Amino acid sequence: MTAQVKRAEGGPVLEVADLSVAVRTIDGELPIVTGVSFRVEAGQMLAIVGESGCGKSVLTRAIVGLLPREQWIVRGSARLDGVELVGQGPRAMRRVWGRDIGVVFQDSLTALNPVRTIGAQLTESIRRFREVNRATATEIARGALSSVGITDPAARLRAYPHQMSGGMRQRVCIAIALLGEPSLLIADEPTTGLDVTVQEQILDLLAARCQDENMASILVTHDLAVAATRADEVVVLYAGEVVESVASESLMSARMPYSRSLLAALPRLDDAIHSRLAAVPGQAPLPAEVGPGCRFVQRCPIRVDDCATHHPSFHADDGAGHGVRCWRTAEAATTAVQEQP
Amino acid sequence: MSTDLSLGTGPGTPVDQAEAATPLRPKRGRLGGRVWRVVSRVGVLLSIAWLLVVIIGAVFAPVLPIQDPNATDPCSGLAAQLYQGVPRSSLPASTACPDPTFDSRPGAHPSGLHTLGLDESGRDVLARLVWGGRVSMTVGFVAVGIGSAVGALIALFAAYLGGWFERTASAITDAMLSFPAILVVICVVAFRGQSLSAVSFGVAFACVPAMYRIARVGVLSMKVRDHILMDRILGIRPLRTIWVGIALNIAPAVITYFLVLAAGGIVIEGGLAFLGLSVPQPTSSWGSMISGGEDLLQTSPLVSLIPSAALVATVAAIGCLAEFLRKRQAIRGSAL
Amino acid sequence: MSAREAIDTVQTTPHDQVRPALRVERLDVEFDVDGGKLRAVSDVSLEVAENETLGIVGESGCGKSTLARAILQAPPPTAGSVWFDDQDLTTLKGEDLRQVRPRLQLLLQDPTSSLNPRQTVWHSVAAPLRVWKRGTRAEQDARVAEVLKQVGIDPERAKHSRPAEYSGGQCQRICLARALALRPDVLVCDEVVSALDVLIQAQILNLLEDIRDLYGLTMVFIGHDLAVVRRVSDRVAIMYLGRLCEIGPTQMVFDHPAHPYTRRLLDSIPLVESATETRTSAAPTGEPPSPLNPPSGCRFRTLCPKARDHCAVETPELRQTGDGQWVACHYPNVPVTAARP
Numbered sequence A: 001m002t003a004q005v006k007r008a009e010g011g012p013v014l015e016v017a018d019l020s021v022a023v024r025t026i027d028g029e030l031p032i033v034t035g036v037s038f039r040v041e042a043g044q045m046l047a048i049v050g051e052s053g054c055g056k057s058v059l060t061r062a063i064v065g066l067l068p069r070e071q072w073i074v075r076g077s078a079r080l081d082g083v084e085l086v087g088q089g090p091r092a093m094r095r096v097w098g099r100d101i102g103v104v105f106q107d108s109l110t111a112l113n114p115v116r117t118i119g120a121q122l123t124e125s126i127r128r129f130r131e132v133n134r135a136t137a138t139e140i141a142r143g144a145l146s147s148v149g150i151t152d153p154a155a156r157l158r159a160y161p162h163q164m165s166g167g168m169r170q171r172v173c174i175a176i177a178l179l180g181e182p183s184l185l186i187a188d189e190p191t192t193g194l195d196v197t198v199q200e201q202i203l204d205l206l207a208a209r210c211q212d213e214n215m216a217s218i219l220v221t222h223d224l225a226v227a228a229t230r231a232d233e234v235v236v237l238y239a240g241e242v243v244e245s246v247a248s249e250s251l252m253s254a255r256m257p258y259s260r261s262l263l264a265a266l267p268r269l270d271d272a273i274h275s276r277l278a279a280v281p282g283q284a285p286l287p288a289e290v291g292p293g294c295r296f297v298q299r300c301p302i303r304v305d306d307c308a309t310h311h312p313s314f315h316a317d318d319g320a321g322h323g324v325r326c327w328r329t330a331e332a333a334t335t336a337v338q339e340q341p
Numbered sequence B: 001m002s003t004d005l006s007l008g009t010g011p012g013t014p015v016d017q018a019e020a021a022t023p024l025r026p027k028r029g030r031l032g033g034r035v036w037r038v039v040s041r042v043g044v045l046l047s048i049a050w051l052l053v054v055i056i057g058a059v060f061a062p063v064l065p066i067q068d069p070n071a072t073d074p075c076s077g078l079a080a081q082l083y084q085g086v087p088r089s090s091l092p093a094s095t096a097c098p099d100p101t102f103d104s105r106p107g108a109h110p111s112g113l114h115t116l117g118l119d120e121s122g123r124d125v126l127a128r129l130v131w132g133g134r135v136s137m138t139v140g141f142v143a144v145g146i147g148s149a150v151g152a153l154i155a156l157f158a159a160y161l162g163g164w165f166e167r168t169a170s171a172i173t174d175a176m177l178s179f180p181a182i183l184v185v186i187c188v189v190a191f192r193g194q195s196l197s198a199v200s201f202g203v204a205f206a207c208v209p210a211m212y213r214i215a216r217v218g219v220l221s222m223k224v225r226d227h228i229l230m231d232r233i234l235g236i237r238p239l240r241t242i243w244v245g246i247a248l249n250i251a252p253a254v255i256t257y258f259l260v261l262a263a264g265g266i267v268i269e270g271g272l273a274f275l276g277l278s279v280p281q282p283t284s285s286w287g288s289m290i291s292g293g294e295d296l297l298q299t300s301p302l303v304s305l306i307p308s309a310a311l312v313a314t315v316a317a318i319g320c321l322a323e324f325l326r327k328r329q330a331i332r333g334s335a336l
Numbered sequence C: 001m002s003a004r005e006a007i008d009t010v011q012t013t014p015h016d017q018v019r020p021a022l023r024v025e026r027l028d029v030e031f032d033v034d035g036g037k038l039r040a041v042s043d044v045s046l047e048v049a050e051n052e053t054l055g056i057v058g059e060s061g062c063g064k065s066t067l068a069r070a071i072l073q074a075p076p077p078t079a080g081s082v083w084f085d086d087q088d089l090t091t092l093k094g095e096d097l098r099q100v101r102p103r104l105q106l107l108l109q110d111p112t113s114s115l116n117p118r119q120t121v122w123h124s125v126a127a128p129l130r131v132w133k134r135g136t137r138a139e140q141d142a143r144v145a146e147v148l149k150q151v152g153i154d155p156e157r158a159k160h161s162r163p164a165e166y167s168g169g170q171c172q173r174i175c176l177a178r179a180l181a182l183r184p185d186v187l188v189c190d191e192v193v194s195a196l197d198v199l200i201q202a203q204i205l206n207l208l209e210d211i212r213d214l215y216g217l218t219m220v221f222i223g224h225d226l227a228v229v230r231r232v233s234d235r236v237a238i239m240y241l242g243r244l245c246e247i248g249p250t251q252m253v254f255d256h257p258a259h260p261y262t263r264r265l266l267d268s269i270p271l272v273e274s275a276t277e278t279r280t281s282a283a284p285t286g287e288p289p290s291p292l293n294p295p296s297g298c299r300f301r302t303l304c305p306k307a308r309d310h311c312a313v314e315t316p317e318l319r320q321t322g323d324g325q326w327v328a329c330h331y332p333n334v335p336v337t338a339a340r341p
Helices: A002-008 A057-061 A089-094 A118-129 A134-147 A153-157 A166-178 A198-214 A226-230 A249-252 A257-265 A328-332 B014-020 B031-063 B076-083 B125-161 B163-177 B180-194 B196-223 B226-233 B238-272 B285-296 B301-336 C002-007 C062-072 C095-101 C121-131 C137-150 C156-161 C168-181 C198-214 C226-232 C250-255 C258-270 C309-313
Strands: A014-025 A030-040 A047-049 A073-079 A101-104 A183-186 A214-220 A233-238 A240-245 C019-033 C037-050 C051-059 C079-082 C104-107 C186-190 C218-223 C235-240 C244-251 C319-322 C325-327
Touching: A030 A057, A030 A073, A030 A233, A030 A240, A047 A226, A047 C309, A057 A183, A057 A214, A057 B163, A057 C079, A101 C319, A118 A134, A118 A166, A134 A153, A134 A166, A134 C104, A153 C062, A153 C079, A166 A183, A183 A198, A198 A214, A198 A226, A198 A240, A214 A328, A214 B238, A226 A233, A226 A249, A226 A328, A233 A249, A233 A257, A233 A328, A240 A249, A249 A257, A257 C198, A328 C104, A328 C198, B014 B301, B031 B301, B031 C051, B125 B163, B125 B238, B125 B285, B125 B301, B163 B196, B163 C258, B180 B196, B180 B238, B196 B238, B226 B238, B226 C104, B226 C325, B238 B285, B238 B301, B285 B301, B301 C226, C019 C062, C037 C062, C037 C244, C051 C226, C062 C104, C062 C226, C095 C104, C104 C168, C121 C137, C121 C168, C137 C156, C168 C198, C198 C218, C198 C226, C218 C226, C218 C235, C226 C250, C235 C250, C235 C258, C244 C258
Parallel strands: A047 A214, A047 A233, A101 A183, A183 A214, C051 C218, C051 C235, C104 C186, C186 C218
Antiparallel strands: A014 A030, A014 A073, A233 A240, C019 C037, C019 C079, C235 C244, C244 C325, C319 C325
């Protein structure tokens, strides 16, 4: 329980500073994520939001050291309870996984071993962390399953992954991720592909468990509404860099035109039927197409000529820690995002 | 009805403009990558060149300016005696061969007279090589081609239609696959006698189930794609769907596997000929040429080595080509 | 008309005077699965008026996609009838059915899979025109260019590009162009924006609305996202485990959901605005029943907060609760005004 001792000293559980990830291609390095910084405190949930291809999954995989070194280059720093994670070898990272960081992935079917029962997988994980006998491990496993809201855990322990629904499997994955009482939980699109009612249950569960254990957590999602309702802080990623970082209750007053267009493009339950959505044209640039200026420039409704040539820096322009990467935040705050002519 | 509805984007379709930027295209490679690309490119070109030479030789053998593959050099008898040390003066006079030289003895080395030398019976190795290539190419490309086409066609319809047709076809091919291909060919030859058509038939027969298995997997993977369903919704007739929607998509995989089978077919024919079970003597075949030269390995190794090299080069060239096609497909496939 | 009048069905049209373009009567779809029959759709009746969009909402496994395909006879339903243009599609065979096909078109969730990977985009869009010999070759080419422009795809680029060279959103546009080429009367959209990022989703939704107006399409819009379906639909139907729970004018269903399941779906939607609100909802954590073995009586009863003993015995029929709103529940949230005629 060294982690808890450190946490008592204060300071963030995870501090990511200027983290960049590049992939090796036959034609050299291709940057996928550039200069990402954020911190997560104990008991806090940080959401990383972005469209597919924005680098959000690569970013989290880089933090937990899941990117094969032969192919990926990770630079910068990610400190967990003060311990640097970047540059750690696979053996060192294996000690971190499960014990200090719990990870939940989108695809619960592939995350679990299809030929072993849930019970076998749980007890194996338990005995990795604690020296207990089989019976005690089963007892702990049963408790772990009920703690993630699974009814009749004894029967579920004997089930194979394919015999469970997607929501139930994701609960098992969460139970496994929490077994080692990690100080940080990373959930990468944990509810994508699940039904909306099941999604609600899973998100409730994640939030409740993180609260109970005073755990820091990162929720990676493409769904702004999910991020807004569950997280304390939202980091918006676009084309591999952070464009806005804002407390979730201030999300509606986001400044970066990209965040604003995401908000405007969400269908709501209160707007008129058959009304048009505010859709910005085009799509995000691929890593190889990124230009020298702002990466959102081609789609931005309030761009000026300089935006295409000068790369805006990320700056916090108010006391509340609301950070934005945009040259025209003043205009952005007052201009409504609308469909472009 | 020509209203432009490109949506939130207005006329001039900035959607396309913004997206038109070409996605990741290799511009300049690292040195290792470039060298490797050049090497593989050269390998492919060499393979194609060699196969073209063999195929052209096989097709045009009767009209090429080469000697009769089955005729013994008229001087070979006298030249053999000469080579064994019999003095030229004690050789009998012959109208067919007024002036025998070492170059005409059986197993003679390459010379101006015989470009690749003579074989153990005093026949021209170059001519026999070209005519032997005819056998290999017939078995490798024609027989395997027909067998593969039949296998692929059965797979196309069986897997598309499913039901009892597919179950029957799969059961039969499974049974056929349980016998080694060479055994199948030997059986056919045993029944029908030694001839090129018997060997070809045997090889073609052995190819049907092998190609069926591969093509069937391809058809099944295409069949579950939505474009097959969409063809139905659009009122496109099943035959067109089978052809455009499925056959053309699995064609690269089928062609690649056809090449693998062709190499196999050539090796099987070579093996049978080596055992004397392929085309009957005196018809030349690379396998029989190799076995024929066995006795001369000490003195004239080239008699066996030349057809061996031709066989190895042909099989390697086909393999190289198949590998090239497979890689290209993989790149295409990853873009899907 | 006589055939239509002869069959007594639930009048679920919004206005009695509007002629239904599509009428589904007591549709059943069964599949053979290991260990029995899976009844994916059971006893579904509904109508879609001309130029109307009917939204169908439900979670995975509720049979909504099966219903869409059954309407289009691909594959045909096990029982029931689909009336279109005074013909019962379920009775048509072979060439007769093929002749109707161009008038009823379909868009699917995965647009890249819907296009032949080896054909150029131009060829894919032109194929139906060629097969149906619509006009001369030059007219066909002009039509292809026209529909491609209408959906925002550059026709010149389409001539030499394959689907793999386009993004998901663009492929969806191409599929739409192909469906429109034959000028259909009915367009069935099955989860067409589910796989797209929110900004692209907004573009496609706007495009669909414009195309619907331009072509006067009758649409069936299937989705799991209530906010998305709500925006494009005149009326919505809610499905649960193969049965209709509720059907009615969109505004009415969303404002006054009569079925407890509709209520639950609505409550599960995460809303950006509600970030500051403390979440109190304790979503029921029960495991949804399997479609292979649905509960007796009302299928929602196992998760329903209002369920009583009666619900397990009798399957609720659709009953009217308001003008055009029908609900299949013994204890609806809105008082019933009329029973099934």
